[in-house]
Amino acid sequence: MGYRIPQLEGIDWQADIHLFTCNGLHLLLDVNSGALHILDDVAKEVLGELKEVAAGSEGIPSLPQATKIFGPRPVSEVLEELARCQEEGTLFTQDRVAGWYHPPEPLLQGLCLHVSHDCNMRCRYCFAGGGSFGGKRNLMPLSIGKAAIDFLLTASGPRKRVEVDFFGGEPLLNFPVVRELVFYGRSRAHALGKEIRFTLTTNGLALDKEMGDFLNREGISVILSLDGRPETNDRYRRTYRGGGTYHIVLPRIKDFLKSRGYRDYWIRGTYTRDNLDFTNDVAYLVALGFQFISLEPVVASPGVPYSLRTEDVSAIKKEYQRLASFYFEARSRGHPFEFFHFNLDLNGGPCLTKRLHGCGAGVSYLAVSPEGDLYPCHQLVGQEHFRLGHVETGIQREELQEEFRQAHVYNKPRCLRCWARFYCSGGCHAAAIAANNSLREPDPVACAIQQARLEAALYVLARTRINFPLQAGSSQH
Secondary structure, eight states: OOOOOOOOTTOOTTTTEEEEEETTEEEEEETTTTEEEEEOHHHHHHHHHHHHHHHHOSSOOOOHHHHHHHOHHHHHHHHHHHHHHHHTTSSSOOOSSTTTOOOOOOOOOEEEEEOBSOOSBOOTTOTTTTTTTTSOOOBOOHHHHHHHHHHHHHHTTTOSEEEEEEESSOGGGGHHHHHHHHHHHHHHHHHTTOEEEEEEEEOSTTOOHHHHHHHHHTTOEEEEEOOSSHHHHHHHOBBTTSOBOHHHHHHHHHHHHHHTTTOSEEEEEEEOTTOSOTHHHHHHHHHTTOOEEEEEEOOOOTTSTTSOOGGGHHHHHHHHHHHHHHHHHHHHTTOOOEEGGGOOOTTTOSOHHHHHHTTOBTTTEEEEOTTOEEESSGGGTTOGGGOOEETTTEEOOHHHHHHHHTOSGGGOHHHHTOTTHHHHTTOOHHHHHHHHSOTTSOOHHHHHHHHHHHHHHHHHHHHHHSOSSOOTTOOOO
8 A cells, every 4th residue: 555654764763763651641752853742542553563664674564563453544644644744854853963073172161169078967878978078077268169260260261151059068067158159259250241150059957047048148049958758858868966857957948948939949859769659759848838849869889778770760660650640730739849850841952062961070060179179070079080180270181071071972882872862961970980980881770760750751741732631643843
C-alpha cells in the first residue's frame, strides 16, 4: 500500500528520538529540535514498530503489527502526520552541531564563595566533611572575599551580569564578612557598569531577624536546607551534639519567609535510599506552605549505606512519576508549588553552551576556598589536585581548566548516544570523578536518575499545555 513515510536514514533511535510513557501519557521527544509530541495509542504503536523496522531492514514494509491492531487507515494517517512533522522540522531531525562545535574560551560568570569552612550542624550525609572539606575549620577573611570579587569582575570580561553564591559550611557563621562583601561587590560592580547578583545557601540554624532583614533589604536570593518530614530531616540533619534539627530550623525558616513575603527562595532537600518515597517529603513541605521546592539525590560514595544504587533506579523512576502526578493534584486542590527540576523550557531554555557544558564548572563557574584557592566547583574544594589557582594570582593551571572546558557532551562517549544529553548537559563533573575518576565518563546511576527525572519533567510540561485526558492524535511542539 502507498504509505507516505518519513525519511529515516541517518536517524539514531537511541540518541535522536525518545519515546516513552509517563502516568499513561505517551510522549515523543525529538532530541535535536526540542519538539515534544503527545501521542495516541496508534501513533505509539506505529513508532514502536518503525523503530524495530529501522533497526532490522532497509525499507518500511506494511507495519503488520500496527495494521493488525488498528487497521490500515489509522496507520496511514499516523505516517502522514509523522512525515508532515519531519518536513516542518519538529521530528526526526539530526544534530547539526556535532562535528563542528568548539567550546568558547573561558569567561567567568559566577563564583561560589566558601566564606565558612565550619558548620553548626553535622549532617551525616555531608559531602563536605561537616563543613571543613577535609581541612581545618576556618572562616574567609574579608580581604580574601574582596580579592575574589575583584577577580570575578575582571575575569568576567564583557559580561554585564555576574553571580556570587555564599556557601559553606554554614555561611551565616561568617555573617559580618557576608554583609561587607555585598556592599563591596555592589559598589565595585556599579563602578564598572556591571550588575552582581547574590545568593546564599543556609541550613537556617543561625538565621535570626538581623540577618533576615539584611538578606531582604539587599534582595539576596536564599536557598534553605530542609529535607521534608521530621523523621526524614532528623535522620541525617543533626546538630553537632547529635540531636535533630527540624524543630529548631522550621520556625526560623517560616519567620524568615514571612518577612520577605514568601518570595525569592527555594527549600532545598536531599533524598537518600532511606526515603525513596520522597514524594511524601515534598507533599509535607507543600502542606507547610512552601511553594518553591527542590529535592536532590544524595552525593555519596557508592559504599555508604545511604547512597543511591543501580537497584534503586526503578523505584526512583516510579517515584518521580508519582511526584509528577502529585504536582497536578496539589494544583487542583489550590496548593500549587514549583519543583525546581520540573521547570523545563524546550524552546527558550539554556543557550547552546549551557546545554553542552551544564553548570560550567571550571570554566564559567569557580569555587573559592576561605584561603582564596580556586577550584572547578564547590564539591571539589579541598582536593589539591583540582586546585586551579588563587584569587590574587588568577588561573595557574590552564591545562586543568582546559580539561574541564573540553568535558562537553560531544567528548563523552556515553552522552553521544543518550537522548537526555542536551537536558542534563553531560551530568555532574564531580559525580563523574567520584564514580569513575574521569571527567568524560558520567556516573551511570546519576545518568539513570537524571533520565527518570527528565521524563517526569517532560510529562509535566506536556500536561501543563493541554487538558488531560487527551484526545487521540494530539501533539504539542
